[in-house]
Amino acid sequence: MAAAFGGLLSLPSWAQHWTPETVAGSPLLSALEESTLADLAETIIPETDIPGAKSLGVPAYIQKIVNDCMDTKAQETLKNGLYTVSDLAQKSSGGKTFSGMDTNQRLNFLNQLNAGADEETKDFFKLVKSLTIRGFTTSEYFQTNINHYQLVPGFYHGCVPVSTGK
Template identity: 50%
Template sequence: MERRAALKGLATAIGGLVVLPSWASNWNHTTLQPTDLLSAEETPLLASVVDTIIPKTDTPGAKELGVDRFIQLMIKDCYDSKAQETLKKGLATVEEDSKETFGKSFTACNAAQRIHILEGMGLSDDATSKGFFTMVKGLTIQGYMSSEYVMTNITKYEMIPARWNGCVPVNQ
């Protein structure tokens, strides 16, 4: 190996280790910037879908933790335009199914009606509906589990788990 390549690799590794703590820090709903991915009508609809997937119990729900903004940010920054269109078409389908089935908007439905609509999308033969539900459900779980509240209050997140304690008494 050449010395320049070795030094370049070493510098990259050290830089990565210096930046890692700031990159891997927990997010919360105040750190997420609003995106222009969804319209003003679609944003509360996504929040209702997220709230249906992980509702509020004795712990905050996904909507309360701002997971809907996390999903918008992830899809805008990390997914291709096809996934962005799937999100928009899926939200339109949710609204249409709600109006056809129950005669009212998805946000106005009760919890059982919302679950019925989302379960129907998950079991649908339509690739767009099923893709939407799978994508939003996965991102909801990811966003909820990596939120600051869950990481600090529920899972007791440790940046470097499995400490090594060298001074442990050994019994014979």
């Protein structure tokens, strides 16, 4: 009992050191892989008159979901797929990285990647595409500005008049 109470007393001192960097845990991807993932997400949902996937933090969402909520097979699918994208992009574009391609080249490359015969690559693209869409549609911007989500449902407007008591 005393140990639990002592732990509660020390809670504020160690909880104040929680930051996004310390809570994030071990990174799943390298800086190059993160950049490739961000550009993939931005190619799937580009920035137009509304924010794109990159500016809404979708790549961080994808990484967090895969790292914390999915099994090691999905984590390997993501890492191997990002390596494959980087490798195939350099081979097909004469040495350019995926990030170095323009938008049309990226779209053509992703269409070829999706149409390819390799099941692992298709699984990777399906994973990234679905998580990008989910990350975008669950973002605060989408929910408040496009979906017009309200935390509390609208008012109740009854159809029966109620008289006040006398």
